[in-house]
Structure formats: structure tokens, C-alpha cells
Amino acid sequence: MADQNTGFFKKFHDTINNSVDDILRNNFTNLETNEKRVSYLCSLPAVKNYDLTSDLEKCQGGAAFPVQKDMEKARELKNEGNGAVQKGDWGKALQLYSHALMYVPLKETEEASILLANRSAALNHLDQHEDAIADIQKCLKLGYPRHLRYKVLERKARCLLVLKRNREAITAFQDTISALDEATSLDKAKRTKLRTDAKIMLEMLHKGLKLAGNPKDPEPLRKVPPKAKLTGKANVEYPSLSVAVNIDYDDVRGRFATANRDIQAGEVLLVEKPYSGVLLAEYAKTHCQNCFIPCPIPVVCPNCPNVIFCSEKCLDTAQKSYHKYECKILPLIWKSGCSITCHIALRMVLQHNKEYFSEIAKELTTKPPGPHKPNDYKSVYQLVTHEDKRTKQDFLHRTQMIAFLVKLLEICGYFDGKPRDNPSLEDLKTMAVDEKYKDDVAIYGSLVLKNLQLLQFNAHEVFELQCKKPKVGSNIIKHDGTSVFLAGALFPTLSLFNHSCDPGIVRYFCGPTIVVRAVKTINKGEEVSENYGPIFTSVPKDKRQARLKEQYWFDCSCVPCQQNWPLYEDMNENYMRFKCDSDKPCPNVIPVTLDCKEFMVKCGLCQQYTNILKGLKSLQVRLHNEIAVCVAISLAHITHKFCLRIFQFQTVNSYGKAISLCYE
Ligand SMILES: C[S@@+](CC[C@H](N)C(=O)[O-])C[C@H]1O[C@@H](n2cnc3c(N)ncnc32)[C@H](O)[C@@H]1O
Known part of the structure; x- marks a missing residue:
């Protein structure tokens, strides 16, 4: 602790x-x-x-x-920001002005307004015009010096022009002209030039609007973060859960989630704020x-x-x-x-x-x-x-x-x-x-x-997926993303899901909201399990069980633990593996070479025969589903900048492939 x-x-x-x-x-x-x-x-x-x-x-x-604001530090950072502007490094200037703003004491409103004005200049140069306008509004509210107001009003007018909000730009140019009357520290020639420029812009804008039939301005862009939605309706008793999932209870496992109908890979099963x-x-x-x-x-x-x-x-x-x-x-x-x-x-x-x-x-x-x-x-x-x-x-x-x-x-x-x-x-x-x-x-x-x-x-844990820009080329299947641990959180409904070393879901984040998707078909009545850390593909059974016992105080008896499934590194790519399907309960897994022409194969342990056609068919369906899920998840990833821990399934390449397709 x-x-x-x-x-x-x-x-x-x-x-x-x-x-x-x-x-x-x-x-x-x-x-x-x-x-x-x-x-x-x-x-x-x-x-x-x-x-x-x-x-x-x-x-x-x-x-x-003790905690206090620090005007001296704010000034230092502002000066560094001004230095970055001189070098034309607007990105750095943006960072430094923002950092400086954090240290300005509440009562120093004029200092804060100057920093916001400076930051609006950086944002304008970085083509973030909506944000520049927002900073200008704030800086004016905080009492930006009257003799300097013409600067930010003119900047606001130009940002509005870029955003094609011409009617608002007209008002901003008019305000600039009025503000120039108060620009006492500006020499006369410069003031006249700025006034003339603003008047020319006003004339052009009026003419343009008339020619275009006086259209309304486009609405300001609103940055609404994307919201994840459940597939289908919500469970009445557990509103963050899909209606496809129930919470059941038994004495050994406590509460756990189960499918109350067949769930398809890709369905969103839970959306929950912490x-x-x-x-x-x-x-x-x-x-x-x-x-x-x-x-x-x-x-x-x-x-x-x-x-x-x-x-x-x-x-x-x-x-x-x-x-x-x-x-x-x-x-x-x-x-x-x-x-x-x-x-x-x-x-x-x-x-x-x-x-x-x-x-x-x-x-x-x-x-x-x-x-x-x-x-x-x-x-x-x-x-x-x-x-x-x-x-x-x-x-x-x-x-x-x-x-x-x-x-x-x-x-x-x-x-x-x-x-x-x-x-x-x-x-x-x-x-x-x-x-x-x-x-x-x-x-x-x-x-x-x-x-x-x-x-x-x-x-x-709340993760952010940080991705380097993917290399673009033909046949790319490599995807470089790192999950970065950002925060810890409590999701009360997700906390009712039990663990399996072969989970049926993945989790990712939209801001602080956690989203859970099925990654395989889960049949009605089956448990919907999540994963508490150790996955059967990469951690040996005894280590997984020891870790779960130590951290979560239970004995894991999920299918991979019961049947002692092999790790990926121990799997040979030259053969497939089929669970022995004999009448006698047999824990064996039968290796079958890729060029095998038989569909009845003999188990080396119980000597009974298993029909592998059924297994092959289900493998085909599962592969198809997993690729579909990968595409859906990858799209979500790109648009939501979500955080995702992709578990290492045997078809891990299909994930990589799907992700790379989305980037092409
Ligand atoms: C996050 S809670 C899961 C919900 C919990 N079962 C309940 O009743 O609220 C974690 C606890 O559930 C139990 N648990 C989780 N996975 C389990 C599993 N596969 N088998 C048995 N118990 C499990 C353990 O007691 C663990 O400490």
C-alpha cells in the first residue's frame, strides 16, 4: 500500500x-x-x-x-513562453503559457488575462481557431488591459474569418475599430493603418454576405466526446449492463455474470462510469x-x-x-x-x-x-x-x-x-x-x-493507449501501441464479473468510462468472465493460480486451468490441437498435422477416436468473428482514442492485421 x-x-x-x-x-x-x-x-x-x-x-x-500559487514562477514561465514565440516554436509557447497559468494567483486577473491572450496567439498560429477564440473570450472577461484590446479583438475577427463565421467576424472587426480609440500606446500611423485594414475587411465582408444572399453563420464546432453505447437495451436491475447479461450467485464464486441469451463477438456488454x-x-x-x-x-x-x-x-x-x-x-x-x-x-x-x-x-x-x-x-x-x-x-x-x-x-x-x-x-x-x-x-x-x-x-487500472503513427506501406500488420497506466478507478458493476484465464471480454476506455465488449461467442447460460491479469497464453498455470490466490484470494478453476492448456510458445505452428472428444472423460489434447487427410483421429491417451470436422468448422467461425471484432474495436480505437488491452489469442495476427487495415 x-x-x-x-x-x-x-x-x-x-x-x-x-x-x-x-x-x-x-x-x-x-x-x-x-x-x-x-x-x-x-x-x-x-x-x-x-x-x-x-x-x-x-x-x-x-x-x-503548503499549497499556494506562485506569481514569480508564473512570470518565469511566461518569459520562457515569450522566448519560444521569438523562435517561432508555437507548440512550446502553448505549453509554457498553459503551465504559467497554473501558477497565477486568483486575484491576479490581469496577469491571467495577458497569459490567455498570449496563448490565443499560439493557438491561432497552430490553427486551433475555436480554442483561440475561447481564450480571447476568457481574457476579455478577466479584464485584459483596455489599451491592448484591439489586438485580441482583431485576432478574434481573423479566427472567425477562417471558420467562415462572417457575421460574427463583422462584429469583431467593428469592436476592433472601437478598441483602437483606446490604444493609447500605439503610434498614430500604426493605429490608422489597423483601422483602415479593419474597414477594408468590413467592406469586403458586407459585400460577400450580400452576394451570398446573407447566409447564417455556421454553428461553432462543439467538441463532444464520443459516447459508447450498449448493444441493445440495458438490464433493468443493473443499468450499466446489457440486457443480455445477468448477475448470478453461488456459494463458491459469489456473484458472477452470465449470458441470458447467445452473445455474439463484438457486442457491447457494459458501459460504466467510475x-x-x-x-x-x-x-x-x-x-x-x-x-x-x-x-x-x-x-x-x-x-x-x-x-x-x-x-x-x-x-x-x-x-x-x-x-x-x-x-x-x-x-x-x-x-x-x-x-x-x-x-x-x-x-x-x-x-x-x-x-x-x-x-x-x-x-x-x-x-x-x-x-x-x-x-x-x-x-x-x-x-x-x-x-x-x-x-x-x-x-x-x-x-x-x-x-x-x-x-x-x-x-x-x-x-x-x-x-x-x-x-x-x-x-x-x-x-x-x-x-x-x-x-x-x-x-x-x-x-x-x-x-x-x-x-x-x-x-x-485505467489505461491510455499511446500509439506511434503507424508506418504506412503494403502488407503492414505491425501495430505499435503501448498501454500506459494512468489512473485507478472503481467500477461497481464491472466489479461483479469473475475471472477466467481465457476471458470472454475486453475492456477499454472512453475518457473515464469503461466499455466492455464480447470477444467471442458466449452461449446462453455460460459465464461472462473478465480477466484479472494472468492469461493462459503467456503465464503457466501454476504461476497464474498462485498470483490469483495471492491477490484475489480464490482458487482458479477456469477451463484452461482445469485442462492445463499449453502456452503459445509451447505450441507448434505445424499442427493444430483438438480436445479429445471420446465418450470417456479424457483431458488430452490431440495434435493433428496440417496435411492430415483423416477426419477421425486417434487419441494417444485413451485410444478413442475423435471427429475433428466439428472442431474445424467452429475454428473457422471463431476466426471470422474475431476478425470482425478486431475491425470494430480498431475503429473504436481510432475514433475514441480508447485504451484497450488486447488479449493474446491464438489468432493474434488477425488482430494486428485488422488494426493495420483500419489505418490504411
Ligand atoms: C471483483 S470480485 C468479483 C465479484 C465477486 N464474486 C462478488 O461476489 O462480488 C473478485 C472476487 O470474486 C471471487 N472470484 C473471482 N473470480 C473467481 C473465480 N474464477 N472463481 C471463484 N471465485 C472468483 C474472488 O473471491 C475474488 O476475490
Whole structure:
């Protein structure tokens, strides 16, 4: 849970561990609820007296604590941006102005407006005219100096011309002419020339419009991210799931997904937004904090220089829920070295206010009636935690983590119900939480502890597929794409799918939304399984089973495990393999050479004959389906920039081939 090499949490953890003697350990062991565990641990003198400040001061890297904007740094970056402009490097200038904007204090509106104006120039040069206009609107709202307004208004007019929004361009040129009256620092000759140019443009525009019969301007382009849709209707009980999938239960497997009709390869079976998701610290300045998409033209947080957003909408969503609290403590989370799982566990509380949890407290322990709502903590609370199988040491280790997270809840203002202005080093001189929050420590600390336990088995990684531009040529089947781990998230309905080493689905992402597609025909009644990591094609059975047992605490008995299917590297391309189909149950796989002329082949193990015609036919259908799925998925990939982990099926070349076809 804590990064072993970096961060101050390791030392805190070791100190507390060393201070817990047998008596304390025994007392802890006898505690039966998460509330009691958290309250007990947080009351230990070793925890309360722990002073975090010296550890924190040693962690120089990363974001600064206490959190504040930094005008000097903003100016430095702006100057570097101006330098890039002089060299004609508009891409670099765009980056530097955006970076500078992150550091401008809220009250410095004029500085922010100048940076936005500069960025609009870069965007204009990069032919991103819609974005340039958006920056100009913002810069005017922020009080861009009146004597300079003619510059941005003229730029806006020219951007509108490129976008063929001629009526709006007329207004912008008229505004430019009015603004030139205020351009006091401009010499007279230059002012006259600009006015004349604008007037010429106005004349031309009026004439053009008249000749064209005064058409309306085209609508501004709206960048609407593509939305994934389920194939067919949604399941009434689980609205993120297709109606083709049920959630069943048995005592060994718990809940799991099954097909309630034949499912074809390529069908979209689940589309789900995360209940909660956290971006890794290293992407905080390149990707949206709220929806994880890359942000070349970021919207910045008004209160901290640490995160960016793709839009005002994402900023607003984050500010109204978790970011108003997290804003001032993010550097502490990052510097602590705590894992992304700990951060999600905390976020799952911060994203709702205390009233929300008080209202639902009584309903938490029973299965919520009605549809399973992915944004409802009551559904999340029902996810597996395997609490009954946990060791006392495991509880102790996790509860120590909570002592730190509870302190964060206090200093960010969560217990007060309103964000604190500026938590400082002074707040970290002791890990003791004020006595007045005693009940809050128990209630919210225990929720974070519960979250940590359920995330262990239910969290998913969010990936971005980063592709180099594919080489174009004849017969290309090579596709260079790397899955990059961006964020961790909890998808409450997907979390009900069990594992198989030969899964029936793939997952990919549209922003933060996860999409699940079938990759093979799944017959009615069969389980719809996902994959938790180890695939039968590349990881030997004993390693797969050991990993699943260690991480997910179950014994895998999927078909490849039961039948001990071979790895790809052990398969010989010169023969096909058919499962022995004899009347006696026989686990053997019969190798058949490609030039075999017989259709009845003898099993070397049970000596019975198997008819391979049926197998050959199903292979043909399956290959055909998989190619179709590949094409569909590849198209989705190109348009949605989705993230996909393509499992290595035997027909892996067909995937590559399909993908390359899409690029040609
Ligand atoms: C993400 S949850 C899956 C849903 C879970 N079965 C439930 O009831 O909520 C992961 C847990 O499901 C169980 N599980 C997953 N795959 C399994 C399998 N193939 N066989 C048995 N249990 C499995 C394990 O207990 C695992 O820790």
C-alpha cells in the first residue's frame, strides 16, 4: 500500500509497528469492527505524538506544501513562453503559457488575462481557431488591459474569418475599430493603418454576405466526446449492463455474470462510469484530474497549481465534490508515498459530504433495493472485502494507513463540512486529531478502511493507449501501441464479473468510462468472465493460480486451468490441437498435422477416436468473428482514442492485421 522506496509513510509505519507491543497488539486483535480498530489505533500515544514535519521537509521533490500559487514562477514561465514565440516554436509557447497559468494567483486577473491572450496567439498560429477564440473570450472577461484590446479583438475577427463565421467576424472587426480609440500606446500611423485594414475587411465582408444572399453563420464546432453505447437495451436491475447479461450467485464464486441469451463477438456488454477514480500524480499536469483525458489546452484550478482540467465542466464537477478538499492536501498524499488505492479510498469519502453518509448510514449493511446504481455508495459498500478471511496483521497494517488518512480528513476541513483555507506544516506537528472530531474519526476512518479492503479486490487500472503513427506501406500488420497506466478507478458493476484465464471480454476506455465488449461467442447460460491479469497464453498455470490466490484470494478453476492448456510458445505452428472428444472423460489434447487427410483421429491417451470436422468448422467461425471484432474495436480505437488491452489469442495476427487495415 505504501511505496517502499519513496515517501514518508514508510517511516511512520515502521515507527508505529515498533511501538506496538504484544499487549497493544492483543488488544487490537480483539476488536471486532472497523470503527473500533480506527479509534483504538488513532488513540495510541505513538500515533498521536508523531511529528510529521521533519519527514515532510526532507521530501523536497514534487508539489510544494503548503499549497499556494506562485506569481514569480508564473512570470518565469511566461518569459520562457515569450522566448519560444521569438523562435517561432508555437507548440512550446502553448505549453509554457498553459503551465504559467497554473501558477497565477486568483486575484491576479490581469496577469491571467495577458497569459490567455498570449496563448490565443499560439493557438491561432497552430490553427486551433475555436480554442483561440475561447481564450480571447476568457481574457476579455478577466479584464485584459483596455489599451491592448484591439489586438485580441482583431485576432478574434481573423479566427472567425477562417471558420467562415462572417457575421460574427463583422462584429469583431467593428469592436476592433472601437478598441483602437483606446490604444493609447500605439503610434498614430500604426493605429490608422489597423483601422483602415479593419474597414477594408468590413467592406469586403458586407459585400460577400450580400452576394451570398446573407447566409447564417455556421454553428461553432462543439467538441463532444464520443459516447459508447450498449448493444441493445440495458438490464433493468443493473443499468450499466446489457440486457443480455445477468448477475448470478453461488456459494463458491459469489456473484458472477452470465449470458441470458447467445452473445455474439463484438457486442457491447457494459458501459460504466467510475464511482471514483484517481489520476496518478505523474499525469496531474498533462491529463484532466476529473476525466483523465489529455489536456493540451488546460483549464486550471483557481486555488492550486497542481492539477488541470479539460473543461470548465470537469473543473466544476471536481470543485463541487472532492477537489475542494483535496486541493490543499494533494502534495501530502503524493509525498507520503501512499498507493493510488489509498488515495481512491480517501477520495471515495471526500467526494460526498458528511450529510450524504449520515443519510445512508442505516441502509449500508443491507443490499439496497431497486436498480444497482454505480454512483451510489450503498451498492459500492456491498462489494467483496473478504473481511472474514483477513488476518489480524492485515487489519493492523491497513488501520495504520488510516491514521494518516484521517489526519488528512481533519486538516482539509472535511470534518467541519467546509474546506480549510490553508493547512500548513503547523497542522502536522502531531498526528493527533482534535478530540471534538472523535466520532468523525471512527465513522469516516472506518469508511476509508472499508474502502481500502474492497478496493483490494475490485479496483481497475485505467489505461491510455499511446500509439506511434503507424508506418504506412503494403502488407503492414505491425501495430505499435503501448498501454500506459494512468489512473485507478472503481467500477461497481464491472466489479461483479469473475475471472477466467481465457476471458470472454475486453475492456477499454472512453475518457473515464469503461466499455466492455464480447470477444467471442458466449452461449446462453455460460459465464461472462473478465480477466484479472494472468492469461493462459503467456503465464503457466501454476504461476497464474498462485498470483490469483495471492491477490484475489480464490482458487482458479477456469477451463484452461482445469485442462492445463499449453502456452503459445509451447505450441507448434505445424499442427493444430483438438480436445479429445471420446465418450470417456479424457483431458488430452490431440495434435493433428496440417496435411492430415483423416477426419477421425486417434487419441494417444485413451485410444478413442475423435471427429475433428466439428472442431474445424467452429475454428473457422471463431476466426471470422474475431476478425470482425478486431475491425470494430480498431475503429473504436481510432475514433475514441480508447485504451484497450488486447488479449493474446491464438489468432493474434488477425488482430494486428485488422488494426493495420483500419489505418490504411
Ligand atoms: C471483483 S470480485 C468479483 C465479484 C465477486 N464474486 C462478488 O461476489 O462480488 C473478485 C472476487 O470474486 C471471487 N472470484 C473471482 N473470480 C473467481 C473465480 N474464477 N472463481 C471463484 N471465485 C472468483 C474472488 O473471491 C475474488 O476475490
